[in-house]
Amino acid sequence: MLTERQLFLLKLLVNDYIKSAEPIGSRAISKRDDVQFSSATIRNELADMEELGYLEKPHSSSGRVPSEKGYRYYVDHLLSPAMLSKQEMVDIKKAFREQYYELEKLIQGTADILSDFTNYTSIVLGPEVLETKLKHIQMISLSAETSVLIIITNTGHVENRTVSLPKGIQPQEIEKLVNILNVRLKGTPLYKIKFAIDREIKDVLRQHLSQYQLAIKMLNEALSYHPLDQIYYGGKTNMLAQPEFKDIDKVLPLLNALERKDIVYDLLKPIGDSRIHIKIGQENDFNEIKNCSVLTASYSIGGEHLGTVAVIGPTRMTYPKVVTLLDIVSRSLSKSLTERYQGY
Amino acid sequence: MLTERQLFLLKLLVNDYIKSAEPIGSRAISKRDDVQFSSATIRNELADMEELGYLEKPHSSSGRVPSEKGYRYYVDHLLSPAMLSKQEMVDIKKAFREQYYELEKLIQGTADILSDFTNYTSIVLGPEVLETKLKHIQMISLSAETSVLIIITNTGHVENRTVSLPKGIQPQEIEKLVNILNVRLKGTPLYKIKFAIDREIKDVLRQHLSQYQLAIKMLNEALSYHPLDQIYYGGKTNMLAQPEFKDIDKVLPLLNALERKDIVYDLLKPIGDSRIHIKIGQENDFNEIKNCSVLTASYSIGGEHLGTVAVIGPTRMTYPKVVTLLDIVSRSLSKSLTERYQGY
DNA sequence: AATTAGCACTCGACATCATAGAGTGCTAAC
DNA sequence: GTTAGCACTCTATGATGTCGAGTGCTAATT
Incomplete structure (x- = not known):
């Protein structure tokens, strides 16, 4: 000892x-x-x-x-957590008080704060689509053959997909279809929607829609694809300013690794139950970032885990400051989200 | 001579x-x-x-x-334009034939093709919100106090903004409001919407809505903010692999410059009437990219200019190949968009 | 008059070498 | 247990020398 x-x-x-x-x-x-x-x-x-x-x-x-x-x-x-300067606290408060018109902006803003205040790279995993539930579905026609399908979730996330309408389907049919979906699928987790359509809605559709086969096909196409690209970055190039990465061969594999979704998902997967989780160097499973530490915290709406905020920098990192900042920022984000989207 | x-x-x-x-x-x-x-x-x-x-x-x-x-x-x-290999042509065709569920994905895909095939950095300016017109407006309630306002444009772009509802406003009122907006504002260019509300809609709203002042205030807030962050990148780190940028001090100002919207907008502003526009080194007004050349092309829906695609690399660039590629890609993108969104 | 061979000269890249300085480990003294 | 002293180690830095690719110029050749 x-x-x-x-x-x-x-x-x-x-x-x-x-x-x-x-x-x-x-x-x-x-x-x-x-x-x-x-x-x-x-x-x-x-x-x-x-x-x-x-x-x-x-x-x-x-x-x-x-x-x-x-x-x-x-x-x-x-480690004794650092105090932030008064100015820094004010800046953070201000950033989270600001009106964000889209959920995406709020999350991107969070990433920007983290990177600006640490001079490292920040990563924020957006609300996990898989765990969010359908709030409302809407279909808006663009032309005779195309429509935009809009999916709104309980977290205020709006997903939109352009769909090609099957030839010969009637506008009234579409309207009916959307109505049925809204009534039946409200509250269904997104990842269960295809399943639900198959199990519960098929029969209803058959009863009410003449073109029901076409409709099913269209829905399956539109809903099958799960865009999980919910990764927000801040300060991607901050790494370049760190002395340990002064030669390009060191930094290139790192930057490329951070672009790979599978790696990022793995790095940020929530572990343990401490508020801030720290992985140092080789504790991360990837060779590309063996000189880096990753600090993560999770954020939530009303206590329910929603996503992860993270800061990645060299192992020689200002841990006290980053720990404090992550704590404050993840709390602020949770608070901000809860205020806005709590009543789902 | x-x-x-x-x-x-x-x-x-x-x-x-x-x-x-x-x-x-x-x-x-x-x-x-x-x-x-x-x-x-x-x-x-x-x-x-x-x-x-x-x-x-x-x-x-x-x-x-x-x-x-x-x-x-x-x-x-x-300069004699390069031929692309058969394989490359096939890959491009394939990429544009693919089903993209969101306009944003299609554009990001375009940026990715450009950077993957050139090993330089690509930038695509999304359809300019300012020139696009309102197709449909929709308001979907999330909770008692918040709603999501959804704006769909003729280009298939979907904009969403979270709004705080004024206290005491009735759901029916909201519905009425949205109806009025849809009837009156359809086809209005986005940048004129606030103006139009002020000029034409105010009186109608006063007639039909009891809480009309609150409604006006809310609309002004929700519609006032113009997010122009329509910049899509491909291969941001490709520059690092170029020998002229082998030391980090050369590449850092460059990467930072590419993050600055004002600089990017200026670099990609459409000039001249040739299909491909080339700016070499100092011809670009920014010191940060004095060792780079920028090649741009514009894309359109049904002949109407919509946005710009660009490739940026060292002045020592494979001009023949990039010229050919930009030509093909901008045409393909225009075609793809026209097919999808022509009938607005 | 245009082209080419020949040659002295220039400059960067690279390796070699010497030196200074910061730091260590070890021993002996305090 | 602590510290002063000293020999030793290793890096960083700069000076020096050599090699080779390239040039410019002059004179010879076509």
Whole structure:
């Protein structure tokens, strides 16, 4: 186990390294006002902690750098959440008080706040379509052959799809069809809609619609496709400014990984029940981001999990600040959403 | 004026440089099968063309590189559009035949094709909201206090905005309101809607609605905000793979510039009447992209200009291929849109 | 008069080498 | 247990030298 003094030094070293991005030497530590011991003492302590795996040296005669184990210990036991400046708090409050005319804007705004305030990259997973329920369905004709099908969910999300109308179907038929769908499917989770049509609505449709086969076919096409591209980014290029990514070969695989939906979904999948979840370096399963840490928090409407907000940056990340910010932002987003869409 | 032989050499040099990204020397040219003259002759010709401003040397004893004037001449007089491979043509056809359920997807798909096939960055300006007309308006209640206002345009674009309902307004009133709006405002260009409400609808509303002041206020709020964020990107990180941007300080200002809407709007503003418009290096007004060329084409529905597609890459760009691709893609997009949304 | 061979010269790329400086580990003294 | 002292290690930096691709110019050739 680490001694009191070792913990003190570890915390100090991690904090300094996060600021400077340079390996920290014993002399630099001993010079600080809040440190009384000589550099030799510190050298001994650092050597011990290195042996225990909390620190590393980039090369044999350089200063120390936290290892992943070191970061993990720091995050679990030594991290004291940062205070945000008054100005920052005001800015955040203001951003969430603003009138957003679309749910998408609110979420994008959240991503922007996270990246602007951290200088890292932020990712926000939009409300999961799979878990949202149908509120209202509407079909609006564009021309003789095309209509726009509009699906509104309980979360205020609006989905629209252009559909080609089967030839020969009557406008009144469409109207009837939409009416039936609205009455029967209201409250159905989106992912169950196709199933519900097949099981419950088919017969009703057959009774009321002359062109019922065509209608079924059209509905199946329009509803079959689940666009899950609900990923919002902020500060995508912020990574480029981090010294650890100063050469392009390091940053390119990273940026490409962040474009891949499967990877992002996996990185942000909610785990554990702590408010903020932290994954450091290799704890993330992807080689492309082995030098990065991912901090996630979830947001909700009225307590029900809706989506995830995340910040991704180098393992050498300002954890205290990001933790605080994620906490505030995820709460603010939940609050804002709940106020707006609670009564579904 | 340039001699026949000089033109031949210029074209050849530009083509080679585009491929290799290395300065081209006289010896390398003379070694080619299709070149008969000795390297000394070529040296003389190159020196002459340099004096005329068509070529440059990175340093005094290196090979030649095209100047912007050289690229401009090449593009205006020497460029022969490339043929796409059969496979490429098939892929494009396939992409545009695909069923897109939302206008946005079709446009994003277009951007993706452009960037995938060129390895540069593509930008597509979505249909300009300002020039599109109201097709249908709809209001769907989410809760007692909030509704979603849905605006559908003749281009199949669906806009949705969350509005807070004034307290005390009756559902029937809302219904009446929406009916009036639909009857009166159909076909009105979006940017004129507020104006139209003020001029024409006010009185009608006063006659029919008890809470007419509240309704007006709400409408003004909901319709006042014009989201113009209709910029779709493809291959944002492709620039990083270009040798001219191998160090991050060169590429960061570029990427940031491409995030700025004002800059992008300016870069893509339609000019001239040629199908493909090319701006080389400094011809673009922004310092951040002085090493880049921007190629644009416009797309339309039934002949009416709707938006712009563009490819941005280093001045050392494969102009022939990009020109051909932009031509095909912009035509395909126009065709696809016209088929779908023509009958507005 | 146009073309080409020949040659001295230029400049960047690359490798080699020396040096300075920050940092360590170890030993012995406090 | 702590610290001063010192030899040692490794990187970063800059100076130096060499190689090769390329040029410009002159004189010879066609």
